[in-house]
Amino acid sequence: MAQSLGSRGDKRCEPVFERLLEQHRANEALAVPAVLAFAEYYRFIGDYAKSAETFLRAKDHTQASNTLANCTVEAARAYMQAGNEAEAERLYGEVAKYGYGWATGVALYDRAKRLVDLGRHDEARRLLQQPVSGQYAEQVQVVLLSTLGLSHYMTGDFASARKYCQEALTQYERLRDRLEGEGVDEKALQARTLLTLMGQWSRQPFVCEPREIRVVAAKTGERATAITRRFTISSSRPLRFTASTDAADVQAWLEDTGWGRPTSDSERTQSEIAGYIRISLGTRPAARTATLILSSPDIAGVELRVPIRLDTPVDGNAGTAAPELAGQEEVTTMKAVPSEAVESGGALK
Numbered sequence: 474m475a476q477s478l479g480s481r482g483d484k485r486c487e488p489v490f491e492r493l494l495e496q497h498r499a500n501e502a503l504a505v506p507a508v509l510a511f512a513e514y515y516r517f518i519g520d521y522a523k524s525a526e527t528f529l530r531a532k533d534h535t536q537a538s539n540t541l542a543n544c545t546v547e548a549a550r551a552y553m554q555a556g557n558e559a560e561a562e563r564l565y566g567e568v569a570k571y572g573y574g575w576a577t578g579v580a581l582y583d584r585a586k587r588l589v590d591l592g593r594h595d596e597a598r599r600l601l602q603q604p605v606s607g608q609y610a611e612q613v614q615v616v617l618l619s620t621l622g623l624s625h626y627m628t629g630d631f632a633s634a635r636k637y638c639q640e641a642l643t644q645y646e647r648l649r650d651r652l653e654g655e656g657v658d659e660k661a662l663q664a665r666t667l668l669t670l671m672g673q674w675s676r677q678p679f680v681c682e683p684r685e686i687r688v689v690a691a692k693t694g695e696r697a698t699a700i701t702r703r704f705t706i707s708s709s710r711p712l713r714f715t716a717s718t719d720a721a722d723v724q725a726w727l728e729d730t731g732w733g734r735p736t737s738d739s740e741r742t743q744s745e746i747a748g749y750i751r752i753s754l755g756t757r758p759a760a761r762t763a764t765l766i767l768s769s770p771d772i773a774g775v776e777l778r779v780p781i782r783l784d785t786p787v788d789g790n791a792g793t794a795a796p797e798l799a800g801q802e803e804v805t806t807m808k809a810v811p812s813e814a815v816e817s818g819g820a821l822k
Contacts, residue, residue: 476507479514486514494534504534512547521555524548525564539608542568542576550583575652578605578613585620594624612652615645619660622667626742627710631671638664670709670742678772679708686765686781688752701751704765704779711744712769720763722753723781752783 479486490511497503508531515524528548532541549564568580581600588597601621605613618641625634645651645661682705706714706727716725727748750765765779 476510482518501535521551525551538571539573542571542573572607574607574610575613589624616660619664638667674709681779688783699753704748707745712771714769716748717766723763724751
């Protein structure tokens with residue numbers, strides 16, 4: 474009854490849980506699941522501090538080190554959700570004393586992932602490289618190595634990223650009886666994905682969508698002074714970009730300051746920035762071409778040229794051509810000076 478009420482966020486479960494825990498204080502088989510369900514109820518209703526306190530009540534009903542370690546991790550997570558970072562960090566630091574390898578590694582991962590998200594990669598890497606021992610330590614090592622690879626990937630150090638991703642996959646292949654549903658498989662997949670992405674970014678450090686900007690002008694008799702189209706630049710991490718064209722009557726600019734931003738992907742394996750071209754219309758031939766020129770001061774010698782084609786309305790769709798990429802250098806550095814979009818001279822053909 475208590476669990477049923479709690480799963481719906483019904484406050485009537487609270488006295489029921491309390492009576493259950495009091496009556497079965499010495500019955501670990503009943504009390505521990507009740508503690509976990511009670512703590513999850515508080516998390517469900519958004520009372521994270523109370524959820525953390527309840528997870529820590531597990532010590533009143535069991536001495537099992539794996540259970541106490543897991544509950545300490547969950548309490549730390551709940552305190553972090555409550556905004557009590559100091560208490561969360563204190564609890565994360567206590568997990569290792571229980572000697573349960575999996576929970577020790579998860580505590581390190583939680584702390585490191587937060588630092589990675591904050592851009593504090595050096596601190597994160599120190600945590601991820603701490604030795605872990607105990608049950609399932611070999612399993613959680615896949616998680617730690619893959620996250621190390623992600624951290625180096627995000628800062629453009631592809632050589633180190635490849636090293637750790639390969640180590641993560643080697644460790645994964647060694648495992649017997651892999652833990653299911655705990656994230657080990659997902660982190661191995663992340664390592665494989667990063668290796669694939671690094672191969673792509675090494676050959677072509679940034680890409681543009683669409684690969685050809687096709688614009689159909691207004692039909693005869695319709696009036697328009699200009700046409701605007703959107704494009705997106707994708708790269709492995711936030712970079713500065715500039716945009717220009719080779720035609721006087723085609724302008725190009727980027728959103729904000731010209732910096733790419735991480736996508737909504739929680740692992741941030743890609744950054745994007747939107748840009749626009751604006752074609753001024755006049756008494757010119759119906760079919761015209763121009764080129765959008767994209768580059769980054771953070772990657773020397775690389776230029777992406779995207780065809781722009783302005784057509785009169787026609788039936789059917791013409792094929793598209795891939796933009797030409799000049800230069801093939803790997804991303805290794807990023808400077809902290811924003812750039813602005815550039816409008817170029819020249820004329821439409």
